[in-house]
Amino acid sequence: MSEIKKIATRESYGNALAKYGAEYPDLVVLDADLANATKTQTFKNAFPDRFFDCGIAESNMTGIAAGLATCGKIPFISSFAMFAAGRNFEQVRNSIGYPQLNVKIGATHAGITVGEDGATHQCLEDIALMRTIPGMTVIVPADDTEVFAAVKAAIDHKGPVYLRFSRAASPVFYEPDKLKFEIGKGITLREGSDITIIATGVEVNYSLEAADMLEKDGVKARVIDMHTIKPLDEELVIKAAKETGKIFTVEEATVIGGLGSAVAETVADKHPVPVHRIGVNDVFGESGPWAELMKKYKLDAEGIYEQIKAKL
Amino acid sequence: MTTKELQKTANEVRKGIITAVHAAKSGHPGGSLSSADIFTYLFFAEMNVDPKDPKKADRDRFVLSKGHNAPGLYSVLAEKGYFPKKDLETLRHTGSYLQGHPDMKHIPGVDMSSGSLGQGLSAAVGMALAAKIDKKSYRTYCLCGDGEIQEGQIWEAAMFAGAKKLDNLCVIVDNNNLQIDGPIDEVNSPYPIDKKFEAFNFHVINIDGNNMDEIKKAFDEAKTVKGVPTAIIAKTVKGKGVSFMENKAGWHGKAPNDEEFATAMSDLEKVGKGL
Numbered sequence: 001m002s003e004i005k006k007i008a009t010r011e012s013y014g015n016a017l018a019k020y021g022a023e024y025p026d027l028v029v030l031d032a033d034l035a036n037a038t039k040t041q042t043f044k045n046a047f048p049d050r051f052f053d054c055g056i057a058e059s060n061m062t063g064i065a066a067g068l069a070t071c072g073k074i075p076f077i078s079s080f081a082m083f084a085a086g087r088n089f090e091q092v093r094n095s096i097g098y099p100q101l102n103v104k105i106g107a108t109h110a111g112i113t114v115g116e117d118g119a120t121h122q123c124l125e126d127i128a129l130m131r132t133i134p135g136m137t138v139i140v141p142a143d144d145t146e147v148f149a150a151v152k153a154a155i156d157h158k159g160p161v162y163l164r165f166s167r168a169a170s171p172v173f174y175e176p177d178k179l180k181f182e183i184g185k186g187i188t189l190r191e192g193s194d195i196t197i198i199a200t201g202v203e204v205n206y207s208l209e210a211a212d213m214l215e216k217d218g219v220k221a222r223v224i225d226m227h228t229i230k231p232l233d234e235e236l237v238i239k240a241a242k243e244t245g246k247i248f249t250v251e252e253a254t255v256i257g258g259l260g261s262a263v264a265e266t267v268a269d270k271h272p273v274p275v276h277r278i279g280v281n282d283v284f285g286e287s288g289p290w291a292e293l294m295k296k297y298k299l300d301a302e303g304i305y306e307q308i309k310a311k312l
Numbered sequence: 313m314t315t316k317e318l319q320k321t322a323n324e325v326r327k328g329i330i331t332a333v334h335a336a337k338s339g340h341p342g343g344s345l346s347s348a349d350i351f352t353y354l355f356f357a358e359m360n361v362d363p364k365d366p367k368k369a370d371r372d373r374f375v376l377s378k379g380h381n382a383p384g385l386y387s388v389l390a391e392k393g394y395f396p397k398k399d400l401e402t403l404r405h406t407g408s409y410l411q412g413h414p415d416m417k418h419i420p421g422v423d424m425s426s427g428s429l430g431q432g433l434s435a436a437v438g439m440a441l442a443a444k445i446d447k448k449s450y451r452t453y454c455l456c457g458d459g460e461i462q463e464g465q466i467w468e469a470a471m472f473a474g475a476k477k478l479d480n481l482c483v484i485v486d487n488n489n490l491q492i493d494g495p496i497d498e499v500n501s502p503y504p505i506d507k508k509f510e511a512f513n514f515h516v517i518n519i520d521g522n523n524m525d526e527i528k529k530a531f532d533e534a535k536t537v538k539g540v541p542t543a544i545i546a547k548t549v550k551g552k553g554v555s556f557m558e559n560k561a562g563w564h565g566k567a568p569n570d571e572e573f574a575t576a577m578s579d580l581e582k583v584g585k586g587l
Contacts, residue, residue, distance in 0.1 A: 028445070049445075050445070052441070052476075054468075054472060055471070055472070057465075057468035057471070057472070059430075059431075059434070059464075059465045059468060060437070060468035060469045060471075060472055061434075062434070063431050063432075063433070063434020063435045063437070063438065063465065063469065064434050064435070064437050064438035064441060064469075064472065065438060066424070066434070066435045066438060067375075067424065067434065067435035067436060067437060067438020067439040067440075067441070067442065068438040068439075068441060068442050069438075070373075070416070070423060070424060070435070070438070070442075071373075071438075071439055071442030071446075072442070073442055075438075090428060091431060091434075091465075094425070094427070094428040094431060095425070095428075095431050095434070095435060098415075098425050099415075099417055099424070099425040100417065
């Protein structure tokens with residue numbers, strides 16, 4: 001059996017920027033002293049004239065990107081999710097969201113997979129925050145292949161986009177030639193009739209593993225990769241509600257306001273069935289190796305399996 | 313335009329401010345009036361802009377970082393011909409495109425949406441940076457409030473502009489010395505403003521911001537400066553031109569009633585006749 005390739009989506013992000021930088025001369029990249037961590041360094045190496053380090057000043061970086069966008073540039077700004085979405089919320093809302101400027105926010109180090117840095121750097125709220133801004137597109141790619149597709153789609157999309165990336169290495173399961181990526185269209189990775197698991201980001205692969213475990217218990221779980229949280233693929237969600245009658249959402253983020261809330265809102269409005277939100281349950285994270293934290297917070301395959309079993 | 317013509321235009325801009333804020337029954341006359349001479353000089357003498365082609369690629373850019381002075385910006389835009397002066401009376405009305413704070417999506421001549429203090433200068437820096445990337449010659453102007461520069465983001469932006477040698481950027485600080493809670497040096501003093509911008513590697517020019525000749529001299533000088541951005545610290549009178557509004561913090565964000573409106577317009581008529 002060949003070894004499965006693993007790569008962190010932040011690393012894929014840097015590689016994707018460097019790739020598409022060649023195709024899109026208006027693409028510019030800004031960072032706030034974290035280029036080595038957010039992996040925008042890869043773009044910097046390829047296109048030093050189109051890379052701008054703003055230093056440790058995320059708010060200013062956000063405003064500069066807004067100004068660049070008014071002049072026809074396609075700016076990507078990068079920092080850790082805590083600063084890109086958290087510290088910057090109002091700058092993103094007022095300087096990018098309100099004028100609907102063509103700025104892309106590449107936020108890395110989201111969720112508890114940040115690991116050892118602990119709660120201050122583990123942003124669990126970014127999906128919820130960004131989702132509340134009118135006109136903001138929110139995408140959480142699941143693997144290397146999907147990151148390339150998502151970055152390309154973000155460049156081609158006119159308007160603000162928030163992209164969420166992880167620090168932790170995750171398995172690559174999409175084949176580049178077979179992935180059909182479209183903003184706002186979820187991907188059904190596994191058919192099933194008993195329940196539906198709607199996952200995003202690094203949780204997609206864990207959810208596939210959990211579905212395998214459920215299968216052994218005779219539970220047929222449908223698994224959907226909901227890479228775009230906003231605009232949500234409501235059609236796919238309602239279809240799942242109608243056909244499987246029960247939905248579980250899985251995200252490496254707070255259960256308040258993110259993917260789970262988006263799905264629950266849609267289901268409550270259009271076809272009410274039980275929706276169980278799996279994520280971080282209204283607590284702050286903590287320091288530790290990321291894999292241990294995922295286990296502790298029941299967000300790895302076993303944890304997801306256990307949480308689903310408890311609600312069946 | 314001659315100095316006299318510019319002064320007359322500035323007086324018309326002031327009338328537009330009073331008319332708009334009176335019709336809106338809210339808004340910010342004080343700072344709009346203190347900045348009226350700078351607005352007028354920028355749009356009638358300094359900037360390469362065309363009201364018939366508001367988005368032309370090589371235009372000079374303007375960002376009103378102190379976005380609450382929208383009545384001042386709208387009045388000068390209307391005076392310049394971007395939209396009918398009559399529309400000023402719809403300021404802040406439901407359904408009007410003249411929003412309480414500048415809205416680039418709907419108002420011709422507005423290059424950046426602004427209003428949340430501290431954010432506009434960063435956008436102006438982005439515009440100046442875009443010109444450098446594209447090797448274009450347009451300049452970017454940004455008007456900040458003296459209270460506004462209490463916001464930390466202003467200094468993040470200033471640090472970047474100085475470090476990246478954005479000599480195509482000109483920041484103007486409307487130093488009318490008053491903010492909502494009182495004199496700026498009593499609330500949380502940003503003085504000395506000139507020394508701060510100097511420390512951030514700006515070329516600094518101190519002027520009387522209600523004197524058209526000094527305004528002209530400052531902008532002419534700024535264009536000759538190479539390798540560093542320029543900051544013009546413009547000492548102004550809040551409420552300038554309207555007797556009962558001058559130097560009163562209370563007129564920062566308050567509309568005149570009908571009687572006060574009549575007095576204000578009569579004050580400005582007198583100023584106009586004297587020119």
